[in-house]
Structure formats: structure tokens, C-alpha cells
Amino acid sequence: LLGAQAVPRSATGAAAVAPLPKGPRAMVLGDWYRVVNVSSPAVSPDGKRVAMTVTRAVESENRRHSEVWVVNTAGGEPQRWTAPSTESSTPRWSPDGKYLFFASTRAGGRGNTWAIRLDMPSGEAVQVPEYPTGSMPTDGSFAVFTDAAVPAPQVPSADPFNTMPAMARPPFDAITRPAAAARFDGRHVVDMNYKNNGTGFVPGRRVPRTWRPQQLFRQSVGDTSKKQITSTAYSHRGAVVSPDGKWVAFIADARLRSDSVADLERDSLARLPYDKVRDEAERNDADIYVIDANGGTPRKVIDWMGAESALTWSPDGKSLAFIGRPVRTKSARIYTVSVAGGAPRNLLGDWQYEPSDMDWLSTGAIQFTADIGGRSALLRADLTGKTAPKELVGGRRQLRGASYDAAGKIVAYTATSMTKPTELFVANADGTGERQLTSFNKDVNADVVWSDADRFTYKSVGNMEIEGWLMKPYGYEAGKKYPMVIYIHGGPHSAYGEGWFDEFQNLAAQGMFVLFTNPRGSSGYGADFTYSTRGRWGMEDYDDLMKAVDIVAARPDVDSTRMGATGGSYGGFMTTWMATKTTRFKAIQTDRTITDWTYWYGASDAQGLTEFEFYGKPWDNQALYDTLSPIRYVNKVKTPMLIVQSEEDHRTPMGSAEIWFMSLKKQGVPVELVRYPRSNHDLSRTGEPWLLVDRLGRLRQWFSHWLIGKN
Numbered sequence: 001l002l003g004a005q006a007v008p009r010s011a012t013g014a015a016a017v018a019p020l021p022k023g024p025r026a027m028v029l030g031d032w033y034r035v036v037n038v039s040s041p042a043v044s045p046d047g048k049r050v051a052m053t054v055t056r057a058v059e060s061e062n063r064r065h066s067e068v069w070v071v072n073t074a075g076g077e078p079q080r081w082t083a084p085s086t087e088s089s090t091p092r093w094s095p096d097g098k099y100l101f102f103a104s105t106r107a108g109g110r111g112n113t114w115a116i117r118l119d120m121p122s123g124e125a126v127q128v129p130e131y132p133t134g135s136m137p138t139d140g141s142f143a144v145f146t147d148a149a150v151p152a153p154q155v156p157s158a159d160p161f162n163t164m165p166a167m168a169r170p171p172f173d174a175i176t177r178p179a180a181a182a183r184f185d186g187r188h189v190v191d192m193n194y195k196n197n198g199t200g201f202v203p204g205r206r207v208p209r210t211w212r213p214q215q216l217f218r219q220s221v222g223d224t225s226k227k228q229i230t231s232t233a234y235s236h237r238g239a240v241v242s243p244d245g246k247w248v249a250f251i252a253d254a255r256l257r258s259d260s261v262a263d264l265e266r267d268s269l270a271r272l273p274y275d276k277v278r279d280e281a282e283r284n285d286a287d288i289y290v291i292d293a294n295g296g297t298p299r300k301v302i303d304w305m306g307a308e309s310a311l312t313w314s315p316d317g318k319s320l321a322f323i324g325r326p327v328r329t330k331s332a333r334i335y336t337v338s339v340a341g342g343a344p345r346n347l348l349g350d351w352q353y354e355p356s357d358m359d360w361l362s363t364g365a366i367q368f369t370a371d372i373g374g375r376s377a378l379l380r381a382d383l384t385g386k387t388a389p390k391e392l393v394g395g396r397r398q399l400r401g402a403s404y405d406a407a408g409k410i411v412a413y414t415a416t417s418m419t420k421p422t423e424l425f426v427a428n429a430d431g432t433g434e435r436q437l438t439s440f441n442k443d444v445n446a447d448v449v450w451s452d453a454d455r456f457t458y459k460s461v462g463n464m465e466i467e468g469w470l471m472k473p474y475g476y477e478a479g480k481k482y483p484m485v486i487y488i489h490g491g492p493h494s495a496y497g498e499g500w501f502d503e504f505q506n507l508a509a510q511g512m513f514v515l516f517t518n519p520r521g522s523s524g525y526g527a528d529f530t531y532s533t534r535g536r537w538g539m540e541d542y543d544d545l546m547k548a549v550d551i552v553a554a555r556p557d558v559d560s561t562r563m564g565a566t567g568g569s570y571g572g573f574m575t576t577w578m579a580t581k582t583t584r585f586k587a588i589q590t591d592r593t594i595t596d597w598t599y600w601y602g603a604s605d606a607q608g609l610t611e612f613e614f615y616g617k618p619w620d621n622q623a624l625y626d627t628l629s630p631i632r633y634v635n636k637v638k639t640p641m642l643i644v645q646s647e648e649d650h651r652t653p654m655g656s657a658e659i660w661f662m663s664l665k666k667q668g669v670p671v672e673l674v675r676y677p678r679s680n681h682d683l684s685r686t687g688e689p690w691l692l693v694d695r696l697g698r699l700r701q702w703f704s705h706w707l708i709g710k711n
């Protein structure tokens with residue numbers, strides 16, 4: 001195996017990269033570095049080109065690198081448009097076609113918006129302060145955007161603690177102080193949100209709590225001055241300008257209460273003990289308003305119970321569309337409403353699935369992408385709401401990021417399937433005439449035989465239908481028996497699906513079947529399915545997983561005496577939970593695990609999740625937190641376990657892994673704990689490449705050792 005440690009270092013300090021054998025062959029770890037990812041497609045207003053972010057791993061430097069590339073919709077070779085020496089991503093075209101904007105942190109600039117000039121190509125990226133970023137009317141003459149109107153409060157320069165590390169400074173309102181500022185470099189915490197999985201530890205406030213409500217601003221193209229058009233104590237969100245430029249629609253507090261009042265009410269409600277009636281009651285936290293694009297008094301368009309997002313104008317400026325969710329446990333719908341007011345129209349009726357995004361095209365059509373179980377599709381809504389949406393582009397694959405030209409004739413999107421890493425595609429907006437525009441993964445696809453998976457559905461407890469997949473091992477031969485590993489996803493409200501996935505390919509390449517399912521609680525099947533596990537984690541969803549194991553174990557080509565299980569986060573909880581309930585598996589790997597829900601409640605940054613899912617805080621419902629904690633039954637575990645944990649994971653912190661390791665060790669159950677430095681909850685997705693690949697290698701080795709008998 002080509003693991004990170006095996007990579008020799010050259011005299012310059014950069015690691016030399018060993019060549020890989022030509023294929024066709026099974027995936028080796030080094031292939032992970034060769035897979036290119038395409039994201040954020042953006043069609044030019046004239047429909048002639050598509051810009052995209054292209055991300056690769058730079059193996060020798062243990063990092064990823066992103067560039068903006070452009071390809072003609074008519075076909076041809078994609079071209080790199082940004083410098084290889086800088087990081088660039090998320091392109092978007094100016095409506096007049098003069099600039100291609102993108103995000104980049106380059107030296108000597110203000111902010112991270114840069115542009116390439118299309119009218120006067122200069123070869124250099126420039127910043128264009130006279131070109132505003134925000135929502136624009138059809139003529140592209142100005143933009144409206146939101147920003148705070150008051151500056152963030154500054155700590156006085158004479159503050160005696162300014163020279164201390166940010167986390168060491170005594171936060172505002174703290175009672176204790178360092179004995180000597182120069183001698184304390186610990187972390188002093190008084191606020192609840194003092195750590196975050198992505199950003200790490202978050203320094204406390206050094207000034208009193210203040211609110212900076214988001215105001216509406218407008219800026220004309222060609223002018224650097226920004227005009228503030230509102231001055232309120234409440235925030236304006238999701239602001240969009242009408243096509244004729246006369247109005248701005250936005251989302252704000254349903255009673256236009258100040259941000260401070262709304263926040264303080266939310267904070268005090270959160271401190272109350274769980275109350276079923278209060279917590280289940282319908283709430284109206286936000287509504288839709290319109291205001292003159294030069295300012296004035298806003299008018300409420302609808303008084304609608306629930307949460308609104310993705311506000312969009314109709315091309316004729318007479319209506320608005322939004323994605324609305326009446327209550328957290330009900331499916332999101334697309335609604336339209338007259339700007340004059342009236343009852344919103346539900347365009348999706350009781351269609352099972354939920355929209356991910358939405359566009360109201362200049363042709364008048366409303367199109368959106370949606371997860372349909374484990375696949376995803378591009379659909380068109382029926383504007384009358386009488387019939388189910390029409391699928392335009394679909395199949396057994398996952399589509400993301402639909403982007404259209406100004407005329408609404410062309411759509412570009414990324415797509416991946418089980419054996420095809422992501423590439424860029426274009427089609428007519430009605431879904432006809434699809435063409436693949438990039439082949440960044442051509443070489444790796446030619447060398448590596450990616451394993452395919454058969455999709456199946458099965459009935460589980462309560463007659464619920466569950467979707468699952470069984471991926472064949474590399475080199476599968478009929479008549480032989482192979483070991484099997486079940487993968488369990490987290491969330492629990494996320495889903496596996498019809499896309500290329502490094503983790504599945506990694507184990508299939510090692511000669512194992514890979515089983516994966518979307519048990520109840522998964523997203524992609526409608527909110528009833530998603531929230532059917534509320535208060536019942538590890539109960540029927542466990543049955544759903546074990547039923548899939550039963551089905552697969554009965555196959556003549558699966559060796560039911562050589563089965564393993566693996567999963568991360570909620571899937572990590574589920575694998576430790578399984579270890580307490582069954583000895584069917586010969587080996588388990590648990591990743592970013594949770595073994596004690598009360599400990600997790602106090603240590604995780606994901607505050608609020610279990611208050612909702614477990615009907616209260618631990619002291620409101622201690623029995624449930626205890627009953628669902630695998631550590632209570634750890635004396636039953638007999639299965640060898642590999643524990644993988646990131647040292648800087650604030651989502652599922654280390655304590656769960658540590659107590660699990662120690663408990664298995666004390667009972668003589670084979671166990672290994674691998675702790676990854678400089679890594680958070682997302683090690684397996686966005687972690688340092690060498691560490692990410694090291695983890696993949698350890699999964700291969702663990703299951704090969706216990707299920708195949710070789711390492």
C-alpha cells in the first residue's frame with residue numbers, strides 16, 4: 001500500500017511521489033491523490049461558457065489546490081483561467097459579461113473577491129471596487145446587498161490583556177483575571193459557544209454584547225459609493241431586487257422585533273425545561289417583506305407560519321417564490337405568492353421529496369434540484385401546483401449546482417455516479433441534449449476499475465421501505481464467497497447515494513463486499529422519514545441496518561462468518577451500539593464516535609441537536625440519554641474494534657473514544673485507538689491529504705486482518 005509514511009522526502013523537503021502501476025487494476029491508496037473534483041459551475045449570461053472550481057490534491061505538499069477553469073458549452077478542452085500559484089474558487093459572471101468574479105485570498109487586496117476582465121483581457125486578476133456584489137435587476141445597473149451599518153465594537157488599545165493569546169484573555173464580564181498577563185496562556189471561557197468544529201476555539205467577547213442588524217445597501221455599477229437604504233433594529237435577510245429594479249424583497253422577523261429582543265427571547269426559551277406543548281407549537285419567526293429599492297417603509301407580503309428561504313422574483317416581477325418549511329418536522333415545499341399578498345401556493349403538494357435549491361428562469365419555469373432517496377435530479381415544478389414535478393435530468397447518479405444562462409435555455413451541473421468521480425455536464429434547460437464537458441478523471445478512470453453497486457429496496461419493521469446498495473468486491477468471481485463490511489452514515493439526517501465515494505472504493509478494492517443503506521432517519525426521503533427516529537435513536541434504525549445485513553448474509557457469495565461494520569459520527573455511535581448488541585461482526589471500526597450522550601451534550605459544539613431529538617436536556621430526560629448510551633453496556637462487547645478519532649474534533653470530542661478504548665482494553669477485547677493531530681470532525685472529507693489517506697489505509701488493514709486474514 002502506498003501510505004503517507006511510505007512517501008520519501010526529497011532534499012527540498014517536499015515529498016517525492018512514487019509512480020503508480022498502470023491499470024486496469026484495483027484502487028491503491030495513491031489513487032486517492034489523483035481524483036479531481038469539479039464544483040460550483042456557473043454558466044455565462046450568453047450561455048457560451050461554463051466556469052467551475054477544479055480541486056486537486058498536491059500529494060508532494062500534503063495539500064489541496066483549487067483553480068477556476070472555463071469550458072465552452074459547445075465543447076472543447078477546458079482552460080485554466082486562474083494562476084496555479086494561488087487558490088481560486090466559486091466563479092460567477094457579471095450580468096454584462098465583462099467580468100468573471102471568483103473568491104481568492106491574494107496578497108495586496110481588500111476582501112477576497114477578484115475578477116478576470118473579459119472586455120480587456122490583461123492576464124492578471126484585478127479587484128473591481130466599482131462593481132458591486134449582490135442581487136441585481138435585469139439591466140445589471142446596480143446591486144443590493146446586506147451589511148452591518150455600525151462597526152464592530154473595538155477593544156481599547158490600552159487594554160492590559162491585548163498582548164495575551166486571544167483565548168487566554170479574560171472575557172467581558174469574567175470575574176477572574178490572570179495573575180500575570182504574560183504568564184497565562186491557557187483558555188478562559190464564559191460563553192457557551194466557545195468552540196466550533198471548523199474554526200476551533202472561539203475567543204470570548206472583550207466588550208459588552210451588542211447587535212449589528214444587517215441593513216440594505218445599494219451600489220451602482222461604475223461607482224464605489226454605497227448607499228444605506230434602511231436603518232432598523234432588525235436584520236434584513238435574503239434580499240433580492242425585482243427584475244425592474246424598483247423593489248427589494250427580503251426576509252425579516254415576523255413582528256419586526258429588534259435582533260436583540262428576538263435573540264434574548266430565544267436565549268431565555270432555550271433555558272426553560274422541556275415542555276411538549278410549547279416546544280411543539282407552531283412558530284412564526286420570519287416573514288417576507290418588500291420595500292422601495294431606494295428605501296422607505298417595508299410592507300409585509302405574507303404572514304406565513306414557518307420558516308422562509310431562497311426568496312426569488314418571478315421574471316415579470318409580479319410574484320415571489322420561496323422555499324418554506326411550516327415546522328421543523330414537515331417537508332420543505334416551494335411556494336409562490338403574489339407580491340400584492342394573498343395565500344401562498346404550494347407547488348409541490350404532498351410530493352414525497354424536498355427541494356435543495358430553486359431558480360425562477362426568465363422563461364417563466366421554476367426549476368430545482370432534489371434528493372430522491374440516494375440519487376438526485378433536476379426537476380421542473382408545475383406552476384399550478386396540481387401535478388407532481390417533472391423530472392428533467394435524473395438517472396442513477398447525483399446532480400449538484402444547477403446554473404443557467406440569462407435566457408434560461410442552458411443548464412450546467414456537476415454529476416457523479418457509483419463508478420464515475422464528479423465531472424461537468426450541460427444540457428438544454430428542459431433536460432434534453434445532455435453533454436459531458438469535462439473528463440478531468442480520464443486517466444485515473446482508465447487505470448482503476450471502480451467497483452459498481454447493485455441498488456435494492458427492502459421492507460423493514462413497521463413495513464417501512466428502505467433503500468440499500470451492495471458494492472461488489474474488486475475481481476469478483478461468481479461461485480466464490482467474499483467478506484462483507486456494512487458502512488453506516490451519520491447525521492443521522494444525511495444519506496448515502498449514487499455517487500463515487502472514496503471510502504467504499506477503498507474497501508471494495510481490498511476484496512470485500514460493501515453494504516450501505518439509508519435507514520429511517522436518513523435525509524432524502526421526506527421529513528416524515530427523516531424525523532421518524534426522534535427519541536428513538538438506535539432502535540428501529542438499528543433494525544433497518546440489521547435487516548439489510550440479514551438479506552446480504554443470506555447470499556451464496558457473501559461469507560456471513562466474515563462480516564464487519566464501520567461508520568462515523570452518528571454512524572460511529574451506531575457501530576459502538578451494535579458492538580453492545582451483537583457478536584455477528586468479526587471486526588468493527590468506529591470513527592468520530594459517540595459512546596455517552598450526556599458527556600457528548602456537554603462537550604460538543606452541536607448544541608440544540610439532542611434537545612430536539614431527545615425531547616430535552618439530559619436533566620429533562622436523563623433516562624433517554626442513559627438508555628441510548630453504548631457505554632452503559634460496554635461490558636457486553638466482544639468484537640475487536642479500531643477507534644479513529646481526530647484530536648481537534650469539537651463535534652464529537654475525544655472523551656467518547658477514550659472511554660471506549662479504556663473499557664475494551666480493561667476487558668481484554670482487541671482494540672486500537674488512532675488519534676489524528678491537526679484534524680477535526682471532517683478528517684475523512686477535508687482533512688490533510690496524508691492523514692486522510694493514512695486513515696483509509698488503516699481501515700483496509702483492520703478489515704483485511706480480521707476478515708481476510710492478511711494485512
Ligand SMILES: CSCC[C@H](NC=O)C(=O)N[C@@H](CC(C)C)C(=O)N[C@@H](Cc1ccccc1)C(=O)O
Pocket residue numbers: 489490491492493494568569570571594604606607608609651652681
Ligand atoms: C447543529 S446540529 C448538527 C448536527 C450535524 N448534522 C449534520 O450532519 C452533525 O454533525 N451530526 C453528526 C452527529 C451528531 C454530532 C450527533 C453526524 O453524524 N455527522 C455526520 C454527517 C455528515 C455527513 C456529511 C457531512 C457532514 C456531516 C458525519 O460527520 O459524518
